[in-house]
Amino acid sequence: MRNDQNELYYFVLNHVQECVIRYDVQGCISYCNDRVFELTGYTEKELIGSYVGELFKNTFEIIDGHIQLVKMYENMENIETDLYRKNMTCFPVEINIASTVCSYGEEVYVCTAVDMTRYKESIRKVEETKIQMQESMKARDAFVANVTHELRTPVNGIKGHAELLMEQEEDFQKSSYVRMILDCCTTMEGIINNILDFSKLEAGKFQLDEKPFSFYALMSKLEKMFTMLTVRKGLRFMMNMAQEIPDALIGDELRLTQILNNLVSNAVKFTEQGYVGVEITLNQRIDDEVELFIMVVDTGIGLSPEDKDKLFKSFSQVDASITRKYGGTGLGLSITKELVNMMRGKVWADGEKGKGSSFSFTVRLKLQDTPEANSNDANLRAWMTTNKLNKIAGEQDLMYEFGSDINKRELKKYFEKLSISMDMDSWQKAENFATTLKQLMKGGSKELQRAVFKMEMAIRKSDCDKAKDNIAKVKEMLLSQLGKEGFEI
């Protein structure tokens, strides 16, 4: 019975993953399991009676005739060392040592060792991959930075010469072509700058250039810029600012402009009619800092819940779907988000499909430390618009209700705008007005809509005579459908 048990124990011992070695207080080996022979190439004869330190070099030492782990391994739970083969090559192992006093009074040690070769190998591979990845990221960043710089040069050349041409060209048709080239250059420059900013932000190389500036001077400059931007598309622009906001602040003027510009241009892009508004309020004042809350609202296409999640991710617009829902590189908003984060703020989007959207963000700016800076100069704020944004909200729905008074008023207005822009030969504007008119007449009969579509196509061709014919037809149909009373177009 006892012998059976022993046999079983040895069988188990010889078939475990670990090497099992028993030795005495002087390190003299008295037993090894088969695994040791298998892995080291030694025979039983060679190992029994030899010193355990021959197998694990630089691991043990004998002090006062007593075997101990070298200082480096003292008190360590998992000891990582090497196991040496007969041919003096070695492989990494993790060892564990237990000691006990036998019934006959002798102290014995049992060392178990696990082969770590494969584990080490995979760790090394992971690290290698990590390094490779970092290197390729670096290479990519360098490439992007390089390419964008290289792209700028030819654009600069095109733009410069187009400007020269523009100055010399007197023929209206030709100069309008040149203007088109210049517009395309501006778009291209914008895209290149965005990619460059994005690659810098990604690489963490981006730094804000914080300097004292006049907040109100900046805002009035922006107001002019945004008004131009919106009016060009036939939209209204409004800016509202809380009077408590101090004027003398410290921050990165250029990047603040970039954030606002991104949001406002987006709003303009997605709004066919109505208005774009900017509202700025003071959130809080902490010590020498102010937190501003800035909201950009529009009456455009709005956002679906899925859009909201995707918006601020980079490249989210150039995702799998080919349909160009939003145009552009999809970098604008992710850059905006990064910039806002750098100004210790947050950005978020709100809105409903078809009911306009609003983008809000907060930024923290330092106050300038001068006595004048803190005085409240009323003149500075005199330019402020008196319009309240919410007053006009809600008009949007009525505008589209075919035949309503507001709808009629808008129709009249846009027909006027259309004919003026046609007279002035600004066809891009005319196209926008025609699109707005199409939307205003969405509720009309099928015949009317077809006529409007034909009118729109004629305008896109800049075919003045045909467009005028078509406009006349549309007007005639409109009058017969909506009645002539109080409605002159």
Added chain:
Amino acid sequence: MRILIAEDDFASRRVILKFLSVYGECDVTVDGMEAIDAFQMALDENEPYDLICLDIMMPIMDGYQSLKNIREIEEERNIPEDKKVKVIMTTALNEEKNVKKAYELGCTDYLAKPIDMDKLKEILVKLGLI
């Protein structure tokens, strides 16, 4: 010849319109949905288009979907093979999979942007349109 151009970018639209106006009567649409509307309208009025230049990346409906619908409408109306409209895809997407997909959906030819006007002319000759 009646030509329909579907292209959302103002500048590209101008260029191709200017070029094609020499060869025929052009109509212009700015998205895939409009292109289908215009196509259907022309059929209804018995003045079908001979050629459509179709961009792929467009708002509201992309060129693939638009092409698919156009071919479906032709099926529905039993338009004979030789009377079917010639569709040239004009797009910045020039990867093989894009080209393949367009041909599978039934385009007649494929022209990658930036558009080489000489090539476009070649295609027009090849298709027997000019």
